[in-house]
Amino acid sequence: MPRFIKAALKNEDIIIYDDGSQSRVFCHVKDAVRAVLLIADTDSTIGDYFNVGGIGEVTIKELAERIISKTNSQSKLKFIPYSEAYPSGFEDMQRRVPDISKIKTAISWEPTHTLDSIIEGVSASLKN
Numbered sequence: 001m002p003r004f005i006k007a008a009l010k011n012e013d014i015i016i017y018d019d020g021s022q023s024r025v026f027c028h029v030k031d032a033v034r035a036v037l038l039i040a041d042t043d044s045t046i047g048d049y050f051n052v053g054g055i056g057e058v059t060i061k062e063l064a065e066r067i068i069s070k071t072n073s074q075s076k077l078k079f080i081p082y083s084e085a086y087p088s089g090f091e092d093m094q095r096r097v098p099d100i101s102k103i104k105t106a107i108s109w110e111p112t113h114t115l116d117s118i119i120e121g122v123s124a125s126l127k128n
Contacts, residue, residue: 001026004064005122008073011102015078017085020061023095027054028113028121038107045106054111054118063115070119 009016035052039045058066061077068075082090103109113121 001063001067001118002122002126004067005071005119005126008067008071008124009126011074013078014064014068014075015080016060016064017080018082018092019079020064020077021059021094022092023057023059023097023099024063025054025057026063026115026118027052027098027111028118029113031113035103035107035109038109039103041105048106050103050106051098051100052103054115055099055100056111056115057095057097058115066115066120070116071123083095 004014031054032052035050039050064077067073082092102108
């Protein structure tokens with residue numbers, strides 16, 4: 001995501017590998033750290049495992065478009081096939097979406113940062 005935001009702030013092309021239909025869920029590092037600390041501080045979670053992640057599945061293309069909009073950028077999307085960016089045999093997961101229902105139930109954790117707030121925070125930090 002920072003690579004997309006850096007390009008958008010400079011009005012440069014945002015490079016997307018493949019067609020951008022791959023989907024992801026983004027989690028703010030502060031939310032992830034808070035989850036780990038809560039897990040570490042809860043006796044009932046000892047020896048168990050939990051998915052930690054954000055909320056709101058988005059395609060990479062949608063992410064880039066949202067960043068362009070949020071940063072008022074003039075950037076254009078540029079699609080590059082995986083075959084031009086990675087060695088033969090490279091495979092990307094089409095979908096990375098964590099199920100955080102278990103951690104919600106176990107320690108009442110859920111992320112507090114939205115994708116928009118993450119984009120705004122990263123944008124602000126890159127401008128400084």
